[in-house]
């Protein structure tokens with residue numbers, strides 16, 4: 001119960017909606033359901049809670065508009081269906097968000113966007129900027145450019161990676177089952193709902209089965225795996241039936257619906273471990289005493305003006321370690337400028353960046369959101 005109360009304190013949610021729900025089992029896009037979820041999300045936004053929506057349904061919506069009854073096997077046909085369906089889906093969302101005077105933003109991501117450091121940082125900055133503008137990003141896989149080998153395939157995985165990317169507090173997966181059961185309830189109606197568990201519990205994957213709907217992809221297996229991925233950056237996951245009344249509002253208020261899967265470490269420790277552990281340190285910065293104090297006590301971003309030396313070769317988006325003047329490592333973070341640019345701007349205020357580099361991307365060398373103190 002305590003975990004549900006903690007969940008209610010979450011300020012940043014990733015909400016994922018699966019194909020089966022969105023398309024009312026293949027009978028076109030379920031506008032009424034979308035309107036309902038959007039109303040709840042808009043209400044959260046008005047209370048200052050940030051929401052990123054990961055929405056499936058492009059292929060299913062495209063199939064419906066093309067009059068196709070069965071999901072095609074060919075990747076190009078799937079991609080064509082996704083292109084037709086995605087624009088329709090976003091139009092429905094756009095219309096719904098408009099009714100609540102909220103802004104929606106379409107974001108299509110592929111594997112490279114999350115594995116290439118520069119693109120990763122760009123995606124992260126764009127999503128964070130959209131959130132700070134009060135908008136609701138609507139994310140889907142960029143189906144047009146992906147091939148079989150590099151497909152996320154299921155949006156459960158994509159949603160978990162987005163939760164890592166923006167360091168969300170919680171991931172909410174809406175699907176057509178009421179949560180994770182001890183067995184697929186379609187096989188055994190006596191199967192019991194798991195209320196709460198550790199995401200890392202190996203028994204969960206043994207309970208989870210695949211998808212039956214012909215529209216969804218991963219079933220519960222990818223949802224449990226997604227919870228494990230989300231836990232790496234400290235996010236809790238709730239898997240719940242998306243057709244329940246006010247489901248988003250109720251889960252976000254801490255009501256015990258569906259299955260809650262928790263990270264093992266406390267969120268802050270997990271987040272720091274994740275940022276520090278997933279990347280290799282590519283370079284180092286030496287900070288003057290003023291910059292050290294700004295980071296340690298002021299919770300500020302690192303500005304080039306407080307940096308006295310740069311070491312190593314790194315690109316924008318790569319991890320660098322920050323040392324104080326005594327050589328002690330005090331922080332790590334993702335650099336906004338590569339090592340040769342950093343060498344040109346160190347000790348300089350950001351107003352000089354255009355003169356020194358010919359352009360200015362960011363005012364900070366490392367933004368505080370991308371910085372961890374050690």
Ligand SMILES: Nc1ncnc2c1ncn2[C@@H]1O[C@H](COP(=O)(O)OP(=O)(O)O)[C@@H](O)[C@H]1O
Pocket residue numbers: 017018019020021056174175176177179180181182183184185186207208209210211212213215216217218219220221
């Ligand atoms: N242990 C389980 N508990 C609940 N549902 C399960 C379980 N194992 C498999 N499933 C199946 O997972 C399905 C949901 O996954 P999926 O069809 O991929 O939906 P989505 O499109 O929402 O991702 C359910 O309809 C259910 O049949």
Ligand SMILES: N[C@@H](CCC(=O)OP(=O)(O)O)C(=O)O
Pocket residue numbers: 017018019020055056057058059060082140141143153154155156215216217218219
């Ligand atoms: N990008 C695909 C999503 C893949 C998919 O079906 O995912 P899901 O329904 O979440 O298992 C689409 O929009 O159709």
